[in-house]
Amino acid sequence: MRLRSLIPGALLVLLVVVAATVSIVWTPYDITRLVIADRLQPPSATHWLGTDQYGRDIVSMLMIGARTSLVVALVAVGIGAGLGVPLGLLAAARRGTLVDEAIMRMNDLVFAFPALVIAIMITAVYGAGAVNAIIAIGIFNVPVFARLVRGAALSLWTREFVLAARVAGKGTARISFEHVLPNLASLLVVQATIQFSLGILAEAGLAYVGLGASPPTPSWGRMLAESQTLVSIAPHVALFPGLAIVGAVLGLNLLGDALRDWLDPRLRHAR
Amino acid sequence: MIAYLARRALVLAATLVVASLVVFTTIEIVPGDPAAYMLGLNASPETVMALRRELGLERSGFARYLDWSTGMLRGDFGVSYTYRTPIAGMIADRVTVSLPLALFALTLAIAVALPAGLLAASRRGGALDTAVMGFTQIGIAVPNFWFAMLLVLLFAIELRWLPSGGFPGWQAGVGTALRALILPSIALALPQAAILARVLRSALLDTLGEDYIRTARAKGLSPRATLWRHALRNAMIPVLTIIGLQFSFLLAGAIIIENVFFLPGLGRLVFQSIASRDLVVVESVVMLLVFAVVMVTFLVDLAYAWVDPRLRR
Numbered sequence: 303m304r305l306r307s308l309i310p311g312a313l314l315v316l317l318v319v320v321a322a323t324v325s326i327v328w329t330p331y332d333i334t335r336l337v338i339a340d341r342l343q344p345p346s347a348t349h350w351l352g353t354d355q356y357g358r359d360i361v362s363m364l365m366i367g368a369r370t371s372l373v374v375a376l377v378a379v380g381i382g383a384g385l386g387v388p389l390g391l392l393a394a395a396r397r398g399t400l401v402d403e404a405i406m407r408m409n410d411l412v413f414a415f416p417a418l419v420i421a422i423m424i425t426a427v428y429g430a431g432a433v434n435a436i437i438a439i440g441i442f443n444v445p446v447f448a449r450l451v452r453g454a455a456l457s458l459w460t461r462e463f464v465l466a467a468r469v470a471g472k473g474t475a476r477i478s479f480e481h482v483l484p485n486l487a488s489l490l491v492v493q494a495t496i497q498f499s500l501g502i503l504a505e506a507g508l509a510y511v512g513l514g515a516s517p518p519t520p521s522w523g524r525m526l527a528e529s530q531t532l533v534s535i536a537p538h539v540a541l542f543p544g545l546a547i548v549g550a551v552l553g554l555n556l557l558g559d560a561l562r563d564w565l566d567p568r569l570r571h572a573r
Numbered sequence: 574m575i576a577y578l579a580r581r582a583l584v585l586a587a588t589l590v591v592a593s594l595v596v597f598t599t600i601e602i603v604p605g606d607p608a609a610y611m612l613g614l615n616a617s618p619e620t621v622m623a624l625r626r627e628l629g630l631e632r633s634g635f636a637r638y639l640d641w642s643t644g645m646l647r648g649d650f651g652v653s654y655t656y657r658t659p660i661a662g663m664i665a666d667r668v669t670v671s672l673p674l675a676l677f678a679l680t681l682a683i684a685v686a687l688p689a690g691l692l693a694a695s696r697r698g699g700a701l702d703t704a705v706m707g708f709t710q711i712g713i714a715v716p717n718f719w720f721a722m723l724l725v726l727l728f729a730i731e732l733r734w735l736p737s738g739g740f741p742g743w744q745a746g747v748g749t750a751l752r753a754l755i756l757p758s759i760a761l762a763l764p765q766a767a768i769l770a771r772v773l774r775s776a777l778l779d780t781l782g783e784d785y786i787r788t789a790r791a792k793g794l795s796p797r798a799t800l801w802r803h804a805l806r807n808a809m810i811p812v813l814t815i816i817g818l819q820f821s822f823l824l825a826g827a828i829i830i831e832n833v834f835f836l837p838g839l840g841r842l843v844f845q846s847i848a849s850r851d852l853v854v855v856e857s858v859v860m861l862l863v864f865a866v867v868m869v870t871f872l873v874d875l876a877y878a879w880v881d882p883r884l885r886r
Binding site for chain 1: 825833850
């Protein structure tokens with residue numbers, strides 16, 4: 303396994319997860335109290351990463367922002383895998399039938415709607431909110447998982463152990479879940495990590511343009527949007543949320559690479 | 574090839590019809606009364622009635638869908654409620670900003686990714702390879718709008734080399750207009766370049782393991798000539814696929830980047846329309862974006878079938 307991407311990746315992800323978890327019970331400062339006298343302070347001993355234009359502590363904002371990012375990306379991966387995996391298994395089990403064709407065409411249709419476009423439609427009709435981002439990124443994830451699972455499951459269906467299960471009289475649904483799915487676990491873990499990191503980037507982008515979490519919920523993307531006009535007088539306000547996004551996404555990508563190498567030995571020599 | 578083409582065109586048409594139904598239903602049917610929604614809570618019943626008549630909302634949903642979809646086929650997108658001008662004209666204006674931005678960024682991404690991927694693959698495992706891969710790892714993780722803000726801070730605010738935002742319009746001269754697109758394009762190109770470089774590198778490494786490469790080397794061709802003449806050509810197939818697949822990310826990126834630089838493109842139009850609840854404009858722009866994604870996927874599929882006859886199943 304590639305230790306040089308596992309260790310930094312795991313450390314970065316751990317940092318984000320711990321920050322998000324601790325923020326549920328404790329943050330250095332209360333971010334609901336606006337202290338205008340302390341506004342736009344540079345990093346110091348009292349405020350490690352400084353304060354924003356409302357005098358809110360940036361470390362505290364980033365910690366709660368981590369929670370928003372993780373929750374949105376995690377639930378979106380859950381939606382994508384929760385719907386996409388069964389659909390992919392079904393398509394593979396019913397290969398070549400109308401069911402398979404219908405699922406694959408539906409996939410193509412969803413591929414035509416980038417997450418941003420889905421978010422635009424939902425927001426235009428229902429207004430902004432973190433739930434929109436979750437739904438938009440979640441829908442975007444469904445065909446990703448469905449395609450991956452179908453492709454991998456198709457080859458598993460020709461293997462001896464699946465044939466044996468069929469001879470034993472097991473139905474397609476049982477074979478799919480008891481024999482095919484467990485063999486896809488490593489593939490799914492790696493893809494989930496990738497979609498997780500894409501989800502964090504997408505959440506930040508949506509929040510930045512006002513299609514994600516709405517105030518007062520702190521979100522890394524919206525912190526950047528609010529800092530845009532201040533970038534020349536207080537660059538630190540724009541610097542740290544961006545670094546937080548890069549850290550989280552980089553960590554997940556490195557972790558994903560390491561996991562893939564570990565779970566799929568065939569790839570070890572190729573990289 | 575003709576049969577393949579006809580089948581693909583049929584699927585394309587069906588996808589567009591279903592996609593347009595999804596867009597129409599989400600925006601016009603689901604909210605209940607679009608007129609009441611567009612006017613907000615304080616509107617009097619009379620104004621809501623007037624808008625309902627103007628939008629033709631008393632007719633059935635299906636009749637309105639037919640009107641809207643056949644209108645778009647003729648290039649008629651309806652009239653914007655807030656601006657009182659034909660939407661087709663507004664979109665045409667905005668496309669002259671968004672499309673050059675996307676193409677500029679794509680060109681830039683390819684121009685950076687090709688040498689980077691080649692270099693990394695030819696020095697596999699070396700310091701240069703590690704450096705290129707490290708850069709691409711960061712390029713993928715950096716949100717393009719944040720990178721855009723950093724570019725503005727450095728090149729517009731500190732160094733004052735380039736404008737920090739806005740667009741003078743093409744009538745101000747091609748040079749002046751392109752200058753306004755330089756920073757947005759760089760920001761938009763960064764993640765694309767990183768992804769393309771990675772894909773090219775791994776595609777090259779895959780092809781370099783093939784038998785025909787060994788044959789070419791055995792026949793005395795230099796490693797450099799083998800790389801350029803044999804490996805690169807075959808590695809371009811996955812690269813082209815990724816360029817096609819990345820198109821929707823490029824589009825989404827362009828929409829977000831336009832907001833960083835206050836560029837009057839489709840992205841700005843759609844967000845202004847959301848803010849002013851101009852659902853008719855949102856609907857049209859969304860459909861146009863979906864159309865673009867579907868068309869690019871279709872063209873990539875065709876290019877693929879043209880390159881590799883085995884795919885014309």
